[in-house]
Amino acid sequence: VWQGAYVALFSGLLALLPAAFAGELFAFIGHDPAIRAAETDYFRILCYGTGPQVLSTAFSCFFSGRGQTWVVLAVNVVAISVNIICDYALIFGHWGLPELGIVGAAWATNIGLVVSALCFAVLFLGPRYRSEYATLRGWKPDIELLRRLLRFGGPNGVNFMLDIMAFTFFLFIVGRLGPIPLAATNLAFHINSLAFMPLIGCGIAVSTMVGQRLGRDQPDAAEYCTWSGLHLAMLYMGTMSLGYIVVPEFFLAPFGEEKDADFAAAYQIAVVLLRFVALYCVSDAAYMVFTATLKGAGDTRFVMWVSISLAWAIMVVPSFVALTYFDGGLYLIWSFGCAYICILGVAFYLRFRTGRWKSMRVIERADERE
Structure with missing residues (x-):
């Protein structure tokens, strides 16, 4: 799991590259200018959420691999609920927040991904799994295990x-x-x-x-x-x-x-x-x-x-x-x-x-x- 977390960190940094060239990418595609502007903004912001998304997946696999799929379901329900609430607030500008439209939808998705990663991390590092699986012990980078993970x-x-x-x-x-x-x-x-x-x-x-x-x-x-x-x-x-x-x-x-x-x-x-x-x-x-x-x-x-x-x-x-x-x-x-x-x-x-x-x-x- 910890090696997966390091992969998530690297993935988050790597995703900044396509985000930097989002404008050029969608200009090359040649869609309608109005659609192109929305596509560029949405894609660029979603790239920022790559790290939390991969991190959430790494932690969730600890539970799904052990057959605890109800934990995965519960965390995803919480994350999706947060996403929906943020969609309502940021897309339409409710509760004193700005009306951001599709940009708000992208940020709402990222917020949901961060919540998901945090929930899984809190559970993974909680007392129950620390005592039963020593989840804090494997935090050091393990080149051999990382190589096998990537293989x-x-x-x-x-x-x-x-x-x-x-x-x-x-x-x-x-x-x-x-x-x-x-x-x-x-x-x-x-x-x-x-x-x-x-x-x-x-x-x-x-x-x-x-x-x-x-x-x-x-x-x-x-x-x-x-x-x-x-x-x-x-x-x-x-x-x-x-x-x-x-x-x-x-x-x-x-x-x-x-x-x-x-x-x-x-x-x-x-x-x-x-x-x-x-x-x-x-x-x-x-x-x-x-x-x-x-x-x-x-x-x-x-x-x-x-x-x-x-x-x-x-x-x-x-x-x-x-x-x-x-x-x-x-x-x-x-x-x-x-x-x-x-x-x-x-x-x-x-x-x-x-x-x-x-x-x-x-x-x-x-x-x-x-």
Whole structure:
């Protein structure tokens, strides 16, 4: 955990680099000037929250790795509640605070991240865990442990960063079609997060249980955990997919009223985009569960290289080429994104079926260390 905290400190400093060039980055993308200004401010401020975000993750893994997911849930509920309260105060200028709009939303997010990191740190350093796990003893930098952490966790972190980057470029490409297609795409992605966030929780649970079973030399039990997680994820995502197709208005209603001309145009496009989301939801479930198993076993390099390669080869580059050279439309671009997620699910299923992950260990057994 302490080595993860040092990684968080380094990550926070590293994130200052893209923050310094935010203006140039979004000028290169070429969105509408009004959108570009808001994007630049929002991105720059969010970069400042990278350190607390990674620190929160490092501390939370102490609890999730031990199966104390209720602690993680409680802290996240507190952090999200603080985020929402700060959103209300800073976006709209309540309680004597300035009305900051999207800048206020970014600062509210950072405040929530700081609260999350502080809550986890207080619990981790509390009397209970100090006496039971000696949480204060491992604070010194351990080069060997840090190297091992980076060996297995580094590819996972790089994968996450480049995955976010790929989808960000995808949004940049969509943004070149105009503000209405971009708004519709953002609507679809925000609604999909309702399904995706619980799926992340399912993936964390699977990864934790797989790691525990492999640590006990129970690969068959680890495989059973994977299939159980897949059944649960498929049931949930299948239900959400049905909702996106049958009652899309239920999911779109909280975002605005059709009386507004711009929202009405984005609304009609978003209804169609939700059908794309429904199509790839089940594959997304398979992707999350199988990658969770592979990551729990330590097969992080394979996950990283396959995810990066497929993201750019199937989603980003074809979308850019289709728009730039063939005047491709929004639905064609979304087809590439949908194909990417579907192929990801198949790729990681095939890797899972090889069974190579069953012989992997993130931490060697005690008899191997002696």
